[in-house]
Amino acid sequence: MRKYNRVGSNHIAELKAIVGEKNVITDPDKLITYSQDEVTDARYHHMPEVVVFPETRDQVAEIIRLANRELIPVTPRGAGTGLAAGAAPMYGGIVLSLEKMNKIIEVNAEHMYMVVEPGVRTKDVQQAAAAVGLLYAGDPSSGDNCFIGGNIATNAGGNKAVKYGTTRNQVYAVEIVTPTGEITELGGLLNKSTSGYCLEQLIMGSEGTLGVITKATLKLIPLPPCKMDFLAIFPDTETAIDTVFKLLKAGIDPTSLEYMDNEAVNVCARYLKVGLPHQEDGNYLIITVETSTEEELEDKAARIDEICTAGGAIATLVPDSKTIWAARRAFGEANREESYIHSPEDIVVPVKHLAYAMREITRICKEHDAIGRVVAHAGDGNLHLTIMQGDIPAEEWPTKIDEILQDLFAFVYSIGGKMSGEHGIGSKRVKWMHRFTDPVQLKMMQAIKKALDPNLILNPGTVFEVD
Numbered sequence: 121m122r123k124y125n126r127v128g129s130n131h132i133a134e135l136k137a138i139v140g141e142k143n144v145i146t147d148p149d150k151l152i153t154y155s156q157d158e159v160t161d162a163r164y165h166h167m168p169e170v171v172v173f174p175e176t177r178d179q180v181a182e183i184i185r186l187a188n189r190e191l192i193p194v195t196p197r198g199a200g201t202g203l204a205a206g207a208a209p210m211y212g213g214i215v216l217s218l219e220k221m222n223k224i225i226e227v228n229a230e231h232m233y234m235v236v237e238p239g240v241r242t243k244d245v246q247q248a249a250a251a252v253g254l255l256y257a258g259d260p261s262s263g264d265n266c267f268i269g270g271n272i273a274t275n276a277g278g279n280k281a282v283k284y285g286t287t288r289n290q291v292y293a294v295e296i297v298t299p300t301g302e303i304t305e306l307g308g309l310l311n312k313s314t315s316g317y318c319l320e321q322l323i324m325g326s327e328g329t330l331g332v333i334t335k336a337t338l339k340l341i342p343l344p345p346c347k348m349d350f351l352a353i354f355p356d357t358e359t360a361i362d363t364v365f366k367l368l369k370a371g372i373d374p375t376s377l378e379y380m381d382n383e384a385v386n387v388c389a390r391y392l393k394v395g396l397p398h399q400e401d402g403n404y405l406i407i408t409v410e411t412s413t414e415e416e417l418e419d420k421a422a423r424i425d426e427i428c429t430a431g432g433a434i435a436t437l438v439p440d441s442k443t444i445w446a447a448r449r450a451f452g453e454a455n456r457e458e459s460y461i462h463s464p465e466d467i468v469v470p471v472k473h474l475a476y477a478m479r480e481i482t483r484i485c486k487e488h489d490a491i492g493r494v495v496a497h498a499g500d501g502n503l504h505l506t507i508m509q510g511d512i513p514a515e516e517w518p519t520k521i522d523e524i525l526q527d528l529f530a531f532v533y534s535i536g537g538k539m540s541g542e543h544g545i546g547s548k549r550v551k552w553m554h555r556f557t558d559p560v561q562l563k564m565m566q567a568i569k570k571a572l573d574p575n576l577i578l579n580p581g582t583v584f585e586v587d
């Protein structure tokens with residue numbers, strides 16, 4: 121384990137000189153907020169020694185240089201909505217909160233791009249694009265709260281990734297402060313480039329371990345004029361999941377293709393205190409399509425109805441969109457209300473194995489007498505399995521969840537899947553990352569980390585450990 125120096129009063133004074141007195145906190149009552157993200161299990165909470173709120177990239181660079189000189193770890197933090205404990209400072213030290221770098225610098229409607237600081241909320245990015253008739257296509261369910269910098273750092277996905285891809289597909293360029301305190305812009309307003317390594321894509325999804333994102337240039341696209349949601353209700357998991365690939369193959373080009381099993385439907389209905397269609401027996405596929413014309417929309421509606429009916433759907437409806445999407449988005453909070461301690465897993469498998477994966481994860485949970493609830497970005501093969509502590513005694517939970525995760529990840533990797541489709545490894549899955557990643561690939565990642573961050577000061581203990 122790497123040894124770091126503690127933050128001393130001399131460092132605090134220096135940090136205050138960099139960002140101003142009001143932008144440094146050391147009061148333990150206030151630090152506690154920055155010791156965790158949305159992972160509720162206290163094993164993944166770690167207290168920072170100080171939190172700083174830089175307002176400019178130059179301040180970020182100065183903080184990083186100080187941290188290198190003094191061997192103090194720095195953990196970048198967005199809104200703290202992460203589900204992998206990536207923003208929890210594993211080794212203490214400095215939490216570098218980007219919340220005050222929250223300006224939309226430019227919305228260029230003519231050339232369809234937007235330049236933002238990292239602390240802008242995703243919802244505000246989406247609204248600023250919509251205000252000029254354009255779409256920012258990144259859409260994580262946490263969009264009301266999370267920051268764009270966090271989305272880029274985790275390569276966030278969400279409900280529209282099946283059509284538009286994940287956050288890495290929405291970004292032209294990122295300005296970063298490197299782990300040694302230099303400032304550079306990676307990428308550009310370019311639609312293609314084969315001019316050396318694609319460094320901007322290396323940063324996206326690196327979870328704050330290879331650079332602090334201080335600015336981003338985002339792609340905007342024309343807002344599709346027509347849009348409709350459909351709710352196909354199936355009597356069982358099997359028929360619902362079997363229909364996913366048929367919809368993908370049919371040329372419908374869905375914007376969303378989401379799955380909720382019957383238990384998830386009921387959990388979300390209970391949480392929201394609403395009744396949902398066929399709540400007693402329905403397994404849902406939520407399908408959204410966007411088109412240029414009404415005729416095209418009608419055409420796609422007819423195709424969806426045909427495919428879902430042939431696939432065994434009890435009904436295909438045009439639902440109350442607000443209620444259905446509220447239910448889908450409530451899944452995390454609804455589980456948390458029923459079992460504060462739970463393990464939100466985010467496995468991704470080849471879509472062709474989705475049905476098999478559903479069967480196996482149900483079997484694994486049953487075998488361990490655990491409650492596992494499932495929703496999925498089905499079109500992406502990305503399954504959100506929440507394993508509830510429920511009645512499992514607190515002292516048995518760590519061993520129990522380890523046994524379940526061992527079986528779960530062994531299965532997932534055996535069919536060509538990975539442990540996270542969008543939430544990331546954070547510090548929560550480091551042990552599993554070491555256990556299941558191809559050793560050649562792990563070595564390559566560790567070599568990159570060591571080359572860019574020789575003192576290992578940037579978010580150590582996240583994604584993997586390095587000697």
Ligand SMILES: Cc1cc2nc3c(=O)[nH]c(=O)nc-3n(C[C@H](O)[C@H](O)[C@H](O)COP(=O)(O)OP(=O)(O)OC[C@H]3O[C@@H](n4cnc5c(N)ncnc54)[C@H](O)[C@@H]3O)c2cc1C
Nearest residue numbers: 198199200201202206261262267269270273276277328333
């Ligand atoms: C209810 C709920 C729904 C969610 N739905 C989705 C979903 O649909 N899709 C999805 O992908 N995720 C989802 N998430 C997870 C989470 O919202 C995303 O991972 C999000 O991208 C995190 O953004 P954040 O600003 O909160 O980042 P944080 O949690 O603060 O940080 C996440 C990681 O990014 C790093 N980081 C943050 N900002 C920067 C920066 N400027 N520079 C460098 N590194 C940085 C941190 O060090 C950390 O490793 C959901 C979470 C919740 C609670």
